[in-house]
Amino acid sequence: MPRIINTEELIRSAPFELSKADKVVLTTTEEDFVPHTWEDIQEIIAGGDTSQLKRTPTDFRNYIFWTREIQATFGSVTNFLVKTRLHWGKEANHADIRIPYRHYSVPFADQSDYRILRNDWPYAMSSGMAHPMVQE
Numbered sequence: 001m002p003r004i005i006n007t008e009e010l011i012r013s014a015p016f017e018l019s020k021a022d023k024v025v026l027t028t029t030e031e032d033f034v035p036h037t038w039e040d041i042q043e044i045i046a047g048g049d050t051s052q053l054k055r056t057p058t059d060f061r062n063y064i065f066w067t068r069e070i071q072a073t074f075g076s077v078t079n080f081l082v083k084t085r086l087h088w089g090k091e092a093n094h095a096d097i098r099i100p101y102r103h104y105s106v107p108f109a110d111q112s113d114y115r116i117l118r119n120d121w122p123y124a125m126s127s128g129m130a131h132p133m134v135q136e
Contacts, residue, residue, distance in 0.1 A: 054123060
């Protein structure tokens, strides 16, 4: 059975600060939503304002619910990513994640210092585009 969502309450109680773009997405219907084009992505990244990246309204609502659950379980999304997706810092407690890191003068020189994963919550992009996550 689909979850009934009160958008105003979702905006008020989001587990992170919502940007203006986030609030617009949450009040947009799926039918009216327009995903990013390749040109949009290039412009956003070049401008350095990644807060303009957006998910579909349904994906974004689900991401908010997921974030609440992850924060309650792991303390933060970062702790979740480090422990379960990247498999780093297995011995650290939730409040004090220590990411094993070795400095090399050449970025990405040692494969143990990075992972490339498909993003579980990708941004809304036109067909044929993918959103990998590179964590260093």
